[in-house]
Amino acid sequence: MxxxxxxxxxxxxxxxxxxxxxxxxxxxxQARQSVGFCLGVGTAMLAxxxxxxxxxxxxxxxxxxxxxxxxxxxxxxxxxxxxxxxxVDISEPDNAPRLVxxxxxxxxxxxxPKAILATLPIATLQFPAADIHGLSLVFWAFGLAMLAAGAPxxxxxxxxxxxxxxxxxxxxxxxxxxxxxxxxxxxxxIGVEHVWVxxxxxx
Numbered sequence: 001m002x003x004x005x006x007x008x009x010x011x012x013x014x015x016x017x018x019x020x021x022x023x024x025x026x027x028x029x030q031a032r033q034s035v036g037f038c039l040g041v042g043t044a045m046l047a048x049x050x051x052x053x054x055x056x057x058x059x060x061x062x063x064x065x066x067x068x069x070x071x072x073x074x075x076x077x078x079x080x081x082x083x084x085x086x087x088v089d090i091s092e093p094d095n096a097p098r099l100v101x102x103x104x105x106x107x108x109x110x111x112x113p114k115a116i117l118a119t120l121p122i123a124t125l126q127f128p129a130a131d132i133h134g135l136s137l138v139f140w141a142f143g144l145a146m147l148a149a150g151a152p153x154x155x156x157x158x159x160x161x162x163x164x165x166x167x168x169x170x171x172x173x174x175x176x177x178x179x180x181x182x183x184x185x186x187x188x189x190i191g192v193e194h195v196w197v198x199x200x201x202x203x
Contacts, residue, residue: 004122012151020155021100022037025152027163028163044148069195
């Protein structure tokens with residue numbers, strides 16, 4: 001049981017596109033407005049844990065993973081463009097445009113191949129090995145989904161602590177561009193690993 005939690009923490013709290021967005025949200029002083037984003041991430045993980053826990057991994061074949069990865073890359077780049085184009089008003093963070101929402105968290109995590117690959121061992125190996133099924137599977141899925149929602153939340157807290165010390169809009173704008181560039185780099189990495197390599201390996 002402890003192994004499941006330890007693996008989930010390592011997989012969910014390591015840097016990735018969702019957590020990078022959380023850091024950016026905190027830097028921009030939008031922690032209170034972005035609770036929905038974290039809930040969207042948790043909802044996506046809950047869906048994967050329940051579906052994979054009950055149906056197994058049969059429906060996630062190589063073709064499906066390639067399609068999901070390609071769509072995920074596009075969505076990450078779309079969110080990166082929102083960050084890069086967002087205006088900065090550190091004097092009134094409540095009036096700043098919302099960079100992400102519940103929908104963004106949900107869609108981004110559903111289309112994140114790393115979320116699928118992180119969930120597969122839990123749902124198809126660790127759950128059965130620990131005799132977790134039926135109602136206990138639902139209980140565990142909800143608990144792990146809450147952990148997943150807390151992952152970007154923890155990065156938001158860190159970003160808020162850093163952002164509260166930044167007074168220059170130019171610095172915040174520069175950080176937004178840096179985060180956008182990192183997200184594009186993550187999208188390219190996912191595209192190469194989960195789309196380009198599998199497609200070229202067939203030839």
